[in-house]
Amino acid sequence: MSRTSLVALHGISGAVALLTIATFWVSALTAEFVLATPGVVAVRTAILYALPVLVVAMMAAGATGTRLAGRSKAPVIRAKRRRTIITAANGLLILVPSAVFLGLRARAGLFDATFATVQIVELAAGAVNIALLSLNMKAGMAMRARRVRAGKTTA
Numbered sequence: 001m002s003r004t005s006l007v008a009l010h011g012i013s014g015a016v017a018l019l020t021i022a023t024f025w026v027s028a029l030t031a032e033f034v035l036a037t038p039g040v041v042a043v044r045t046a047i048l049y050a051l052p053v054l055v056v057a058m059m060a061a062g063a064t065g066t067r068l069a070g071r072s073k074a075p076v077i078r079a080k081r082r083r084t085i086i087t088a089a090n091g092l093l094i095l096v097p098s099a100v101f102l103g104l105r106a107r108a109g110l111f112d113a114t115f116a117t118v119q120i121v122e123l124a125a126g127a128v129n130i131a132l133l134s135l136n137m138k139a140g141m142a143m144r145a146r147r148v149r150a151g152k153t154t155a
Contacts, residue, residue: 007068010060010064010068010140011140013058014057014061014065014136016053017057017061018130018133020050021054021126021129021130021133022130024047024050024054024099024126025126025127025130027046028044028047028102028122028123028126029123030043037109037111040106040111041107041109044103044105045106045107047102048100051096051099054091054095055091055096058087061084062088065080065081076139076143079135080136083133083136084136086128087129090125090128091129094121094122095125095129098121098125099122101118102115102122105118
């Protein structure tokens with residue numbers, strides 16, 4: 001795959017991951033504070049079914065980012081790697097299990113203290129991932145801008 005295609009795929013997959021997490025986060029918060037129980041069930045079920053989109057986008061962003069970074073020791077690349085490791089761990093250990101748990105509990109009508117606690121943890125972890133992915137996107141766009149100013153292409 002050409003560098004140009006890799007850069008495009010990385011940017012698109014990163015943006016899809018960020019937008020998906022942000023959509024899940026806003027939807028969950030809105031459902032909890034604005035919608036009645038059937039609305040919460042619908043939102044939690046939709047998140048559960050849309051979860052593969054997030055997983056595939058995160059995997060693609062991580063794989064393309066790793067390939068683009070190569071063995072670089074540049075500070076910006078190292079910072080992006082650290083943030084990516086945190087977002088991946090956060091996603092695998094907190095966000096995905098929470099989304100599944102909350103989706104299944106909502107469909108079963110179990111809105112208890114456990115549901116609320118897991119939801120709070122999920123919203124906090126989602127906010128962290130939104131912040132970290134936003135920082136990675138900002139860094140990536142700055143790297144791209146520097147390459148363009150320097151007269152380098154991505155081909």
